[in-house]
Amino acid sequence: MENRLYKRDIISIADFDRKDLELVLETAAQLKNSPRPDLLQGKVIASCFFEASTRTRLSFETAVQRLGGTLIGFSDAGNTSAKKGETLADSVNIISSYTDAFVMRHPQEGSARLASEFSSVPVINGGDGSNQHPTQTLLDLFSIRECQGKLDGLKVAFVGDLKYGRTVHSLAQALCHFGAEFTFIAPKALAMPDYILEELDEKGIKYRFSDSIEETAPQVDIIYMTRVQKERFDETEYKHIASKYILDVESLKDAKENLKVLHPLPRVDEIAVEVDKTPYAYYFQQAENGVYARQALLALVLNEVV
Amino acid sequence: MRKKLQVEAICQGTVIDHIPAGQGIKILDRLRLLDSNASITVGFNLPSKDQGHKDIIKVTSRKFTEQEANQLALFAPSATINVIDNYEVVDKFKMALPESLQGAFTCPNSNCITHNEPVDTHFYLREHNGDVRLKCKYCEKSFSKDIVAEL
Numbered sequence: 259m260e261n262r263l264y265k266r267d268i269i270s271i272a273d274f275d276r277k278d279l280e281l282v283l284e285t286a287a288q289l290k291n292s293p294r295p296d297l298l299q300g301k302v303i304a305s306c307f308f309e310a311s312t313r314t315r316l317s318f319e320t321a322v323q324r325l326g327g328t329l330i331g332f333s334d335a336g337n338t339s340a341k342k343g344e345t346l347a348d349s350v351n352i353i354s355s356y357t358d359a360f361v362m363r364h365p366q367e368g369s370a371r372l373a374s375e376f377s378s379v380p381v382i383n384g385g386d387g388s389n390q391h392p393t394q395t396l397l398d399l400f401s402i403r404e405c406q407g408k409l410d411g412l413k414v415a416f417v418g419d420l421k422y423g424r425t426v427h428s429l430a431q432a433l434c435h436f437g438a439e440f441t442f443i444a445p446k447a448l449a450m451p452d453y454i455l456e457e458l459d460e461k462g463i464k465y466r467f468s469d470s471i472e473e474t475a476p477q478v479d480i481i482y483m484t485r486v487q488k489e490r491f492d493e494t495e496y497k498h499i500a501s502k503y504i505l506d507v508e509s510l511k512d513a514k515e516n517l518k519v520l521h522p523l524p525r526v527d528e529i530a531v532e533v534d535k536t537p538y539a540y541y542f543q544q545a546e547n548g549v550y551a552r553q554a555l556l557a558l559v560l561n562e563v564v
Numbered sequence: 565m566r567k568k569l570q571v572e573a574i575c576q577g578t579v580i581d582h583i584p585a586g587q588g589i590k591i592l593d594r595l596r597l598l599d600s601n602a603s604i605t606v607g608f609n610l611p612s613k614d615q616g617h618k619d620i621i622k623v624t625s626r627k628f629t630e631q632e633a634n635q636l637a638l639f640a641p642s643a644t645i646n647v648i649d650n651y652e653v654v655d656k657f658k659m660a661l662p663e664s665l666q667g668a669f670t671c672p673n674s675n676c677i678t679h680n681e682p683v684d685t686h687f688y689l690r691e692h693n694g695d696v697r698l699k700c701k702y703c704e705k706s707f708s709k710d711i712v713a714e715l
C-alpha cells in the first residue's frame with residue numbers, strides 16, 4: 259500500500275479519508291502480528307502532555323518503545339515553561355527542533371492544529387480539549403474490524419452520553435466511510451447533537467433511536483458504551499434514568515452471536531462486571547489495541563516505506 | 565432624477581448599495597469606517613424597488629480591501645459595491661461569500677487556543693438552510709454567523 263501518511267500531521271479524524279483509515283488499520287494488524295522494533299530505531303519522539311492523561315500517555319510511550327524509538331517530554335504542564343506563560347507556539351517551535359515527531363495532549367481545543375503550524379516535525383494529537391482524539395477513533399475502528407472481520411455495512415449502537423462524548427462523535431463520523439447503520443440510546447438531555455445528525459443525513463447514513471439496550475442487542479453487531487455522568491443530573495433524576503443505560507448480562511440474552519461490546523474506558527458501573535466473562539466483552543482487547551493503532555500511526559508518519 | 569439624488573454623486577470612492585435596511589449601521593461599526601479619515605454619507609431606510617427599504621453607504625476616496633468586502637458579504641450578501649472614479653461607476657460587483665475568513669472575528673469558543681496564541685483566527689464558511697455557518701479551523705466548532713459577528 260502506498261504510504262499516504264508519511265510526514266503528515268495527525269490532528270483530526272476529519273482529515274482522514276477511507277484509504278487513510280484502511281492504511282492505518284492494515285498496518286496496525288501487521289504490527290500486532292509481527293512486531294517491528296526497527297521502525298523507529300534512532301528516532302526521538304516528544305511526548306508532551308500539557309494535560310495529564312496517564313492511559314493515553316502510557317499507550318503512546320509503549321508504542322514508541324515497541325518500535326525501538328526513544329522519548330523525551332513531560333506528563334503534565336506543572337513544571338514546564340507553559341506554566342510560566344510561554345505560548346504553545348514557542349514551546350512547540352523549540353521542542354520540535356529536538357525531535358522527529360511531536361505527540362501532544364492539551365486542554366484547549368485547536369491546540370494540536372495550531373502546534374502543527376509551528377512544528378518542524380509531524381504532530382500527533384493525543385487529545386485537544388473537547389475537540390479531537392483521533393488515535394482513540396483509530397483504535398476503536400481497529401477493534402471493530404478485528405472482532406467483526408470487516409468494517410463495511412455494520413450495525414452499531416451507541417449508548418450513554420452521546421452529547422458530550424467526543425469519542426462517539428468521531429467514531430460515528432469515521433464509520434460513515436464504511437456505510438454503517440446506527441442506533442442511538444441516550445437520555446434526552448444527552449442525545450446526539452443535531453449537527454452530527456445533519457451530517458449523517460447529508461451522507462445518507464441510516465440511524466434510529468431507541469431507549470432499550472435489550473431490544474437493540476439482537477439487531478446490532480457492536481454496542482459502544484459510554485458513561486452517563488452523575489454530575490449532569492440531580493439525584494432522583496439520575497436514579498430514574500441510570501439503570502436504562504447500564505449493560506448487564508440480562509440485557510444481552512437475545513444478542514446476536516457476533517455482537518461485541520466496546521467502551522473507551524475507564525468504566526464505572528455502566529457495564530456490569532459479570533459481562534466481562536461473556537464472549538461479548540471486547541473492551542479490554544480494545545484498550546490493548548490502542549498500542550497497535552498508535553504504533554501504526556508513528557510508523558507510517560516516520561517511514562516512507564513500512 | 566430622484567434616483568440620482570438618493571445616490572448623490574461622489575467624485576471618487578465606493579458606494580455600497582442595496583444593504584438590507586438596518587444592516588448599514590452594523591457595517592459602519594464592523595468595518596470601522598468612522599475611524600478612517602474618509603468622509604462618509606449614509607442613507608438609512610431608503611425606498612428600494614426590489615427590497616422595500618435599503619441602506620446605502622458612500623465612502624469618499626477609499627477603496628475596499630478584499631477582507632472588508634468579504635466581511636460585507638457576511639452581513640449583507642445582497643449588497644452591491646460600486647467603485648467610483650471621476651463620477652463614473654468604473655466597477656460594480658455583487659457580494660460573493662468567501663470560502664474562508666481570516667483575522668476578522670474572534671472565536672466564540674472561550675476555550676479555543678486562538679485566544680492566547682500568535683495566530684489569526686480562521687473560519688471556513690458554508691451555507692446551511694439559509695444560514696451562514698462558520699467553522700473554526702482550530703477548535704473545529706461551528707457557529708451561526710450571528711453568533712460570530714456579534715462579538
Ligand SMILES: [Zn+2]
Pocket residue numbers: 368671672673676677678700701702703704705
Ligand atoms: Zn475556535
